[in-house]
Amino acid sequence: MSTSTTTPCFHSLSPPNSRVRVLKNPNPRLIQFSFNPTLPLLTAKPYTSPTNKWRFLCLRDEESSSAIPDSEFVEDKLSEELVKPGFNQINGVKKDWISRLRKVTDALFGAEPWTVPWTAKTIVQVMLLWIASFWLVGSWVVPFLAHTAGFRKESLTYRGQALYSLLTDVAEGLAGIALLHRCLTRFHPLPSDWFKFTLEGKWQFDVGLGCLMFPLVNRLSQVNLNLWPILPSTPVTVSSVEQSIVARDPVAMALYAVVVSVCAPIWEEIVFRGFLLPSLTKYMPVWCSILVSSVAFALAHFNMQRMLPLIFLGVVMGAVFARSRNLLPSMLLHSLWNAFVFLDLMK
Template sequence: MSPSSHRQAPVPSWKVLLGALSLLVAALIWMSGLVNSLSRPSVAPSLNLQQQEVQLLAEPALPDALASVLLGGEDPRTTLLGSLEPIPAADRSWRQAQLLMLLKGELTSESTIAVAGDPLLEQLLCEARGGVRDDCINLAVARGAALRLAVSATLPLVTTVMGTALLLVQGWRIWRGRRESWPDLMGPNLTLLDMALLVAGGFVVISAVGVPLLVVPLVTRLTAALDSPRREAVGVVINYSAMALPSLLILRRQLASLPEETVPYGGWLQWRWQPLPGACLTALVGWFKVTPIVVFTGWLLVRLFGDPGGSNPLLEMVLESRDPLALSLLALTAVVLAPLFEEVIFRGTLLPVLARRTGRGTGVVLSGLLFGMAHISIGELAPLTVLGIGLALVRCASGRLFPCVLMHSLWNAVTFVNLLLL
C-alpha cells in the first residue's frame, strides 16, 4: 500500500466525530485553564525576594566595583525591607514575618525566633541582639552567596549576548544569500484527524480528565507516608508520567497502523542519535539563538501588561524546596521526562504533519503556538510559543529530533539551576 492510498482510505464516521469532540473539549479545557491561570500567583515576587536575600548575604564578600553592579547601588537591607513590608500580614510566611521583625529592629525579649540552619536569620538575629556586624557575618556563607549571585546575574547576560551575536551572523548570511538548505522534513504519514485524536484527545482530554479522577487519588494514598516536599515531588513525577502515557499509547497505535514499507530511513520520528557531537552542537547553538528572543518577549510582555501571573507551580516548588531528593525528582521531571515526551508529540509528530498539510512556515508557527498553549499559563504563553517555534526551526534545519530534545533539556536545566542559585 502506498502512502497516498493510505491517506485516501475512507475514514470511519465515528473517528471523525471523536476527533471533532476531542477538539471541542480540548479547546474548552485550554481556554478555561488559561483564564484560571490568571488567578495563580506569579513566581516573580518569590524570585525577587530570594534574590534580595542572597544579595544581603553576599554583600560583605563583594568587592566595591562588583557590589555596585550586582546590588544596583542600593542597600540590600533597605531593598529587602521594602519588598517585605507591602505583603499583607495574613499572607506573610512565618519566615518572612521573622525577617521583617529583625530588619525593622522590633526584636523583644518575648520574641521567639528559630534560626537553626538559616544563615540570614542567624546573622540578623546576632545583630539585633547587639552583636558587632563583622562578628555576626559568616564569611564562608557570604562568599558562597556572592558566587551564586554572580553566576545568576552573568549567565543570562552572557547567553543573551552570545545568542544575539549568533542571530546577527545568521541574519548577515541570509542577507548575503548564504543560508544553508534544509533537509526534507520527514515524519509520520498521519492525518490532521490523527493529530486531533493524539493531541486533543490523548494529550488534553484524557490526561485532564483521567489523571485527576484515577491517578491523583492513587498518588495521594501512595505518598501519604512521605513528608513534604518529598510527597509533592513524588506526586509530580507520577502525575506527569501518567499524563504522558495516553498520548504515547495512541501514537504507538497510530504508527503501528502505517505500512512498514513507507517508514523513512531513520524511522518515523527521525531521532537520529548519531553523530552525537553534532546533535549537541546543534542543540547548544539553537539554545543560544532562542534565548534572547524569549527573554525579550517576556520583558516586553511585562512592560506592556505587567506581570500576568500564572507561573508554573513547579517553579515555586523548586524555589521553596531544600530537600535533595525532592529537588532530584523535580529535576528528573523538568530535564528528562518533559523534554522527551513533549518533543515526541510536538516536534516529532505534530510539526511534520502540520508542515505537510499547511506548509513548513505555518506548521512551525502552529506547532509552537500549540506547544505554548499546552502549558496552560497565560503569563508564559508568549515566551513558550517563541521557544516552541525555536525548537521547531531546529527540527527543520537539522532534520533530526534528538537535538530538539537536548535543546529542550538544556533550556529547562538552565532555568532549574538559576532557581537553585537563588
C-alpha cells in the same frame, strides 16, 4: 552636457541638426568628443534607422576599425566594458544575495516536507485525544490512585510532593506515547525519518546556537508580562517546586530536576516536534509548520503570561529538529532550557 556610467548604453533622441562622431581616443579609458563651433552641438556621424530616428550607439567608427591592431582592439573592448553601466552588476549582486538567503532559509527550516501517510483527521484526533489523556491522568487517575492508597497531596512533605509530581508526569507521558502509538499502528511501517533518535549527524552546533537564545527568551518573558500583566485579583501561588527550593531539600530538588529536565522534554518533543510538526508539512510549508506547532506547544502550557517566550522557544527547537530530522537535538535543547530555568530559580 554630462555623461553617466549608470545610464543604459542606448539612448533614443529626436533627429538633431548636429552630426556626432566618436573619435578614437589614444587613452583607451576615456572617450572624447570633437566639438565644432559651427554646429549646434557635437560633430557626429549620423545613423539612420528604419524608423527615421537618431540613435547614439556605443560602437567604434567602422572606418578606423580596420587599422586598429588586435592589442588595441582588446584595449578598446576593455574600455567599453569599463564605461558600461553597473546596473546589471548591481542586479546580479542582489540576485546572488537573495539566492544565498533562500538557501540558508531552506537549510534552516528544512526544504523538503516529510512523507505523511495520514490525513488531517488523524492529526486532529491524536492531538485531541492527547489533551484529553493529559487532563484525565493528571487530574483524575493519579489523584484517585493516591487517595485510594491513603495519600493526600496537600499533606505530603516536600519530598512526597516531588515524588508525586514525578509519578504524575511519567504517567501522563506514558499515556500520551501509548495513545500516539495506538493511533498510528495502522500506518506502520512508518518512513525512516519519522521519530528518528540518533547520535549521528552534525547537530551539536545548532544546539549550541539555540542555547545562546536563552537570554532572549527570558527577555520575551518580561515583554509578555508587560503586554499581558497579571490581574491584581489573581491570587499569587507558590508552586511545590519553588517551595522545595526555598526549603533547600536536596532530595526534592533532585526529583524536580528529573521531572523538568528529563521527563517533560521527552514526551513533549515526541508529541509536538516528533508528530505534530512533520504531520503539518503535508498541508503547509515547513517554516509554517514550525510556527503552528510552536503556537500549539505554547498553548499546551496553559499560561498566557508565558506565551511569547514559549512560542519563540518552540520555533528554535522546531528549527533544530527540522534541520536534523532527529528528536535527540530538540530534546537536548528542551532539557537544557528547563535546566536553565530551574537553576535560575535556585538563585
